[in-house]
Amino acid sequence: MKFKNNRLIKITCLVAIFLLFSVLNFSVAAYIERDYNFSQKEYIPRTSQSWVFNQLTISESGGGNGTWTWAVTQDWCRGSGTEIDPYIIENVTINASGIIGISGISIINSKVYFIIKNNNFHNSGSDSEDAGIKLLNTNNGIIQSNNFSFNQGNGIYLENSSNNRILENHIYDNQYHGIYINEYSEYILVSHNTIFDNSFDGIRVYRYSHNATLVSNMIYNNLNGIFVTSNCYDSFLKENSLINNTERGIGFSSQSHRSSIEDNYFEKNGISTSNPGLYAVGTNFLSISNNTFKNNYHGVSLRYVFDCEVYDNEFLDNYYNAIYLEFLSEDNNITNNFIINSIYGIYVYDRCENTIISQNAFIQNDYGIQIARYSHNNVIKLNYLLNNEIGFDVTFDSDATQFSYNTIKTSSQYGVDIGFDCDNTLLFQNYFIYNEIQVRNGQSSSQWNFTTLGNYWTNYSGYDADDNGIGDIPHPIISQANGIDYYPIFKNMPSIFIDEYTEHNWDWAAKQYWVNGTGTEEDPYIIQNKIIDKDWRAPAIEIRNSDKFFIISNCTLSTEGAIFPGIKLYNVKNGVIVNSTIYETKVGIDASNCSHLTITMNDINLHGTAISLSQSEYNMVSNNNLDHNAVGLFIYQSHENAFIENSILSTESCINEYQSHDNLFQDNLCDPIPLKLLYMTVIDQIFTTQIFNITFFIHNATYDGIDANSITILWNSTDMSTNVTSLGNGYYIISLNPIFVGPGESGIPIELTINTTGYEVLTYSSDIAVDPEAVTKEVETRPPTGAIPWSLSTILIVALFAVVGSVIYYSKKKF
Structure with a gap:
């Protein structure tokens, strides 16, 4: 009987072991299958595993x-x-x-x-x-x-x-x-x-790494934001933000040629190390455009560079140099930049030649432009220099500078300062307007006219009897080294500049032949029937810090090269602009921080923007012809203004309104506005047994966030639109009731319809297939290949021992 007992026990154990391995094999297969059994038409992260x-x-x-x-x-x-x-x-x-x-x-x-x-x-x-x-x-x-x-x-x-x-x-x-x-x-x-x-560097591009594209990155608090060095050609840097980097925002060195740097933002770079927002040394053919440089130690610093272009940038409150060009740099072009409140607007230093500096605006700098230290044959033309201490300074043996077609206005020390050791400076067709001292001339070889055309001087005391536009008597240059402008420009109507915070206020203007009235509501100052043409490198009329009553009427205004406003108003109230024609300017009428203006019945065309209001309120803009402009009305942070019965046809954009409220738009005539494309990007997806969460981003073609007017969501044909939550700036999250599918089954349809003003309706559809097994596992670390869960193996082993133990117990009890 004992033999039979042992035989029974062995048979029972073999059966139990067979059953155990069968179950184990099934369990392992099921466990592995759960890991991969995740059907989908759109890629969905396996967020439940890590x-x-x-x-x-x-x-x-x-x-x-x-x-x-x-x-x-x-x-x-x-x-x-x-x-x-x-x-x-x-x-x-x-x-x-x-x-x-x-x-x-x-x-x-x-x-x-x-x-x-x-x-x-x-x-x-x-x-x-x-x-x-x-x-x-x-x-x-x-x-x-x-x-x-x-x-x-x-x-x-x-x-x-x-x-x-x-x-x-x-x-x-x-x-x-x-x-x-x-x-x-x-x-x-x-x-x-x-x-x-x-x-060290936020991004470093090094040694023959060509054609790097660096776009829309936020880069701050590094040694250098971006550094491209050692023969890296054709880099493209766009729309990056470079903030508070210790050395430089962006640096180029060692023959990293032919790069483009555009639409970037530089702020507070190099402050503790006296370095620039953008630095390049030994690097040629750079294109630097449409960037903003704000509160850096220097804005741009270029050393030993050739054939570079710096254009269409803004330089705001950089501490030392806005643009610093130095050490044997040649054939560079600096054009159409706006430069305000630096020690040096542009500083060209140490044997730099053949630089062209043109069509830039320099405002409230210590020096607008300085050329220094053996820097020869440079051309400065078509610039606007306003309210600098010194407009233009050439010094330290820098010869053969050409200075022409510039407007130098209200400099607090000198309009132009020419060093005694600088030979053959040529100045012609410039406009010297109300500078404290128009010129300090230290070199008798300076020339003040070219062939038969000299400069315009607001302190010219001569006349033009034959009405040929040239003064009949020469204009003397009285300074350390005297000179003579033999052909001074004589114009009946210069550009007008009135600022109540300066000596060129309304009291001064009232003494000029082109103003009538006393500035009261009953007897306003009147500027009328004046023609100011595009020979002027400045706004045709600029009025600042005024609360006097005035009227600008029946004037015809344009500016040089369409780079300045026709009428510029800053911190002004109680003005009327009526029945005037303004053409070929950057902005027809540019009003900032203004109130109680009436702008009516004007003809304003062929501009970038016809009328611009910024931080202004309680103004009336009515019955104007604003056709054939890029933008008809541009309104920024301006409230409770009225825009009535304006014609705004044949424009790229009729009315652009930003961060403004309570403005009245009535009976304006605009072209139909084409709808722009809207985009949606899925940012994150989380699937659990309790909830499906999907985060997405609504944006335009340039990835600016767009807040939707309405979002309709159908989840398995059920309207779930109330389950959408806005996170702000175009970000949204959808919370859906979980619906699972088995392996090989079709996904659950989700459909989104997104509406927002000015954009085409966006529709998005997809199928989501989530296996319930894939979201129930909580795997913190990857198990060894072929392993099964501890809970399952423990249960099976305990079951095995229970079966064997039971057989032994009952066999002993029976026999």
């Missing part, structure tokens, strides 16, 4: 953890490596333990397509080539929406790697560079990243 590693190396040439073929067998990677189905690594956290020579993820010798997104990278090694992510000889990658912080090396490092994109990452507190694009890495796109508090 993995923690020390480091990972994918190398297509051997070594490391394995190749992409190996990687795709792991839970944290999916895809096939094609352009339409790239390999994807996501939801990984890597702490590389600070070991020298170790990066978080290294990808080597790879040419397939891949995406690395929604990961965290910390504590890489401290070698200069270590990083959170390191690409070596690797192309076709996208690094997106990751966090790179507190690495001992770089945030991201690329070497000999091309056609990669770095998008929407947060990169901060790394001990080297935020992003290091090194050695022969071409066609790299770096866009919409936030890069700050890195010990």
Whole structure:
């Protein structure tokens, strides 16, 4: 009987073991299947899973953890490596333990397509080539929406790697560079990243890394914001914000030629180190345009550069130089910049030749322009210099300067100051208007006219009997070295400048032949029947800080080169502008901080903007002809104004109103406005058993956030529009009731319809397929391949022992 008992026990145990392995095999298969059973028509992140590693190396040439073929067998990677189905690594956290020579993820010798997104990278090694992510000889990658912080090396490092994109990452507190694009890495796109508090450069582009595109990044509190150096050609930098970087906002050096820097914002760079917002040395053919430089130590500093262009930029309150051109720089062009409140507007220093400085505006600087130290053959023309201490200064053996077609107005010391050691300065067709001292001339070789045309002087005491526009007697230049303008320009009507805070106030203006009246409501000052033509490099009429009553009537106004307003009003009230014609100016009427103006029955055309109101209120704009302009009415931070019965036809934009309220628009005639395109980008998606949350961003073509008037959402044909929450500035979140599908089943349809003023209706539809098993797992670290959950294995082992124990117990009891 004992033999039979043992036999029964053995048979029972074998059966139990067979059942155990059957269950185990089924459970493992089911567990692995749950990991991948995630059907979808649109890519949805597996946000319910995450993995923690020390480091990972994918190398297509051997070594490391394995190749992409190996990687795709792991839970944290999916895809096939094609352009339409790239390999994807996501939801990984890597702490590389600070070991020298170790990066978080290294990808080597790879040419397939891949995406690395929604990961965290910390504590890489401290070698200069270590990083959170390191690409070596690797192309076709996208690094997106990751966090790179507190690495001992770089945030991201690329070497000999091309056609990669770095998008929407947060990169901060790394001990080297935020992003290091090194050695022969071409066609790299770096866009919409936030890069700050890195010990060296926010972005460094180095050694033969051509055609880098750096767009729309926020870069602050680094050593340099962006630094491009050592033969890196054709970089394109646009719409980046460079703020409070210790050395420079952007730097170029060592023959990094042919780059374009446009539409960037520079603020408070180089303050503690006396450095500029933008610096270039030994670099040629740069195009620097449409940037804003504000409160930097210097705005732009160019050293030993050739054939560079600086144009259409704003320089506001930079401490020392707005633009500094120095040391053997030649053939550079500085055009159409607005420069206010620096010590030097433009400073050309130390053997710089053949510079053209034209069509710039210099306002309230210590020096508008200075040419110094053996800098010869430079041309300064068509500039507007207003309220500087010294408008133009040439000094220190700088010869053969041509100064022509400029307007120099109300300088507090000298309009022009010519050093005694500067030979052959040629000045003609300039307009010297009410400067404290028009000219200080230290060199007798200065020439004050060219052939038969000299300059205009508001202190000219001669006459023009034959009415040929040239004064009949010469104008003497009385200074250290006397001179003579033999052909002074004689005009009956110069541009008009009135400022109640200066000596050129209404009391002064009332003594001029072109003003009548006393400035009261009953007897306003009147400027009428005047023609001010485009020979003037200034606003035709400029009135500032006035509360007197005045009328501008029946005047015809234009300005030189369409770069100044026809009428400029600042801090003005109680004015009437009526029955006047204003043409070919930058802005027809430009009113800032003004109230109680009446602008009526004027003909204003062929401008950038016909009428501009900024921070103004209680004004009436009516019955004007504002046809054939780029913008008819531009209204910014202006309230309770009335715009009635204006004709605004054949314009690119009829009425642009920003940050304004309670304005009345009535019976204005505009062209139909074409609707603009609206876009939607999904930012984040979270799926749990309780809720589906989808965050999305509504924006225009330039990624400006757009708040919608209405959003309609159908989720599985049910209206869920009330489940949309606005996060502000175009960001929204949808909260949906979960609907799950099984493997191979069709996804659940979601449809969005978005309406907003001025844009075409945007419709978006997709199917979302979420396997319930994929969202119920809570995996903090990646389990070993083939492992099963501890809870399941424990239950099975306990069950096995229970079965065997029961058999033994009952067999003993029976026999």
